[in-house]
Each structure stands twice: as C-alpha cells, then as structure tokens.
Amino acid sequence: MLMRIGKMKPAVGKAMEQEAHTAEFADLIRHSCDMAAGKKHSVFEIPNQIYPDKKDLLPDYLYKFFPCNADTILALKAQNLYFSDPGSFNDAYDCKVLIDREYFLAMQILEDAEILSGSGIITQEDIRHLKEDPSYMKTFRFPGSYNYRQKSRALGKDFSSRITDRVRVCCFANITQEHLSVCTEMWGHYAGAQKGFCVRYDLKKAKEEKDPIQKIINEYILGALWPCHYGSSPVIIPRVSSYNYACGRPLSAAQTSSLEKSILKTFTGKSAVWKYENEWRMILDSALVEKSGRMLHFPYADRIYLAPSIPRTYRDALVSSAGELGSAIYKCHMDHQKYKYDYDEINIPQYLDYMALDRESVITEMKED
Numbered sequence: 001m002l003m004r005i006g007k008m009k010p011a012v013g014k015a016m017e018q019e020a021h022t023a024e025f026a027d028l029i030r031h032s033c034d035m036a037a038g039k040k041h042s043v044f045e046i047p048n049q050i051y052p053d054k055k056d057l058l059p060d061y062l063y064k065f066f067p068c069n070a071d072t073i074l075a076l077k078a079q080n081l082y083f084s085d086p087g088s089f090n091d092a093y094d095c096k097v098l099i100d101r102e103y104f105l106a107m108q109i110l111e112d113a114e115i116l117s118g119s120g121i122i123t124q125e126d127i128r129h130l131k132e133d134p135s136y137m138k139t140f141r142f143p144g145s146y147n148y149r150q151k152s153r154a155l156g157k158d159f160s161s162r163i164t165d166r167v168r169v170c171c172f173a174n175i176t177q178e179h180l181s182v183c184t185e186m187w188g189h190y191a192g193a194q195k196g197f198c199v200r201y202d203l204k205k206a207k208e209e210k211d212p213i214q215k216i217i218n219e220y221i222l223g224a225l226w227p228c229h230y231g232s233s234p235v236i237i238p239r240v241s242s243y244n245y246a247c248g249r250p251l252s253a254a255q256t257s258s259l260e261k262s263i264l265k266t267f268t269g270k271s272a273v274w275k276y277e278n279e280w281r282m283i284l285d286s287a288l289v290e291k292s293g294r295m296l297h298f299p300y301a302d303r304i305y306l307a308p309s310i311p312r313t314y315r316d317a318l319v320s321s322a323g324e325l326g327s328a329i330y331k332c333h334m335d336h337q338k339y340k341y342d343y344d345e346i347n348i349p350q351y352l353d354y355m356a357l358d359r360e361s362v363i364t365e366m367k368e369d
Helices: 009-036 049-055 069-077 100-113 113-118 125-134 132-138 144-165 177-182 184-190 205-208 211-221 240-247 254-268 272-275 288-289 313-327 346-366
Strands: 061-066 081-082 167-172 197-202 223-227 229-231 269-271 279-285 295-297 301-306 330-333 341-346
Touching: 009 049, 009 223, 049 069, 049 211, 061 205, 061 240, 069 081, 069 288, 069 313, 100 113, 100 125, 100 132, 100 144, 100 240, 113 125, 125 132, 144 240, 167 288, 177 341, 184 341, 197 205, 205 211, 211 223, 211 279, 211 295, 223 254, 229 272, 240 254, 254 269, 254 279, 279 288, 301 313, 313 330, 313 346
Parallel strands: 229 269, 301 330
Antiparallel strands: 061 167, 061 197, 081 295, 167 279, 197 301, 223 279, 330 341
C-alpha cells in the first residue's frame, strides 16, 4: 500500500514557527544551565528536572537511520537506544570542544611573568601586550616559549577530552514523511549506503507513558533532547571559565552557567551544510548510560522503513521484528519519474507466511538432494 503524504505548511508560516521555536529553546538553554549551575550539576546530569519545561516543545515524531548489522537489529528487537561517544563522530567539527589556544598560552606565560621578566627573557612591554591581547602569542617568540606552547596544548587537550568524555549522544532527524522520501542523502550517509533501515519513534506516546519505571526513564531521555543549531562557525568555549576549569580552579555560578551553555551549544552545533538533516540529539551524562552498556529502553518505534537495497536476510529479520513490536513496516523503492522514494507497506502476516513457505521449500530441496 502506497503511503499518502500530507501537504506541507506554507514556507512563510513554517519559517515563522521555526524562528519562534528557536527563541523558546534559547530561553530554555539559559534557564536550564542557570538551574544546573545553581545545583552544582552539569545540565546533562539533570535532564529529568528540565523535562517539565521542555515537554511541550518536543516534536511528535523523530526518525533515526541505522545500518544493518547484528547490533542494530538486536537493539531494535530489545527496544533500546544506543548512546555513542561523541569523539567517534565522522565530522571533524562535530562535538569538537574548541578553546582559545592563544589565551591558554598567554595565561601560562603570565603566571610565570615575574620570573621571566626578572631573568630578562621577556619585557614589561611583552607582558602588557599579553594582558591586552592574547593573540600577541601568534607571533611572539622567546627562549623557552616552545615549552610553554607544549604545556598549554596539553592543558587544552586535557580540558577538551574531559568535556567530551562527560557525555554520550543519540542522534535523530526531525523530518516529515515527505522529507524522508526526497532526502536520499541521509539514506546514503546513515543507513549503510542505502542498505539499512530507518525507524520512526512516537514521542507523543512516550510522553503519555503510564508505567512508573518507564516514565522515569522517559523523563531522562526526553529531557535530554535538544535541537541542533546550524551556522558558519563553531562554538569557542569562553576563555576565562575554560582556563580556570582546566586548571582546577573554582568557578562562580555565572561562570559555571556560561561554561555549561557553551558546552551544550558545542554538542548541538553543526555546520550549515548539514541543516537539511534538522537533527535533534539526546545528550546524557556518560555516567548515567555507561552503567547500562550505553543502552536505554525506549519502546516507541511505531514505523520501520527499509532502504531500497537492503539485503534479503536483514529484510526478513526486520519484518519479523516489526511483527513482534507491533510496528508498521514499509519497503522503499525508487520513483523513476522523480528524485524520491515511494513506500509500500508490507503486510506482515502474509510476508511471514511467505518466509515460512520459502524455508519449507528450501528444506525440501535439501532433503531431495
């Protein structure tokens, strides 16, 4: 059965809605980071406390693409979400924690300024330049400056690693069925080169969960959802708070909140070339998910879409899984008149009967041989 795609909203209305939505989330980010700083927590540790303010801002559905392998099939059957280490992402800028390297270097030198000046290695004029403009270090050299550069690089690298190691991420696309039809790039990038599958998750159902245990899990998962923002330049972590944090020095509540905001924006910021994905991310403190093998139960897969070139073995496994989960399942095929995919719904009982007959015929042939 071919799915019918609903009409899209007028472009102007959709743009205005998106702008208002972006402003609401900007306010929520400020509020959430201020609250986390006040509680002396990371914003990624308390998503359940953020969830009540976020609940009405979440989309009704999110889509997630998967390559076909044993791990993805088993996770779907178990109705689990896997949270990845952001350091493993293939975009060099994605979740890259960037600092003001010249500031780190200048601060390392200024901490020894009295000794260096007293030894005649640097002048008071050099010290003044470093205090006024750390970018002075781009061209400033002196005997022993290489050692300071190595030390500041190690400090910055350690800071970035500590921040990245704090979180685990699960990525989704906030798209429509029509977008799923025409956005063949995402099938190529994330669904095993057109040989994987895509799952639609029903967030409306997740928000209405009655089971007390699953409800608690959902408050963490849904509270950890953030939309990505797209631009032409990456986020640079504020220089003073990042340096003090790297050196293990205490931060004020304002500095902590500023640091948390920039870290959250780092993990949700992407180049504008990826804007078509309209990505959303669940970002949780690594300690919360590592205990469960980076898996969290989220039983809301209501539709499964199979890529055009999915191998028969995986197609059979996913149809069988869809029957067990009570999910609808669709097979994509190319529209030869337009650059888009069409979807035919698979009749699960009929398909399973066909699989059984096919197995019986194979077994019969093997016995006859």
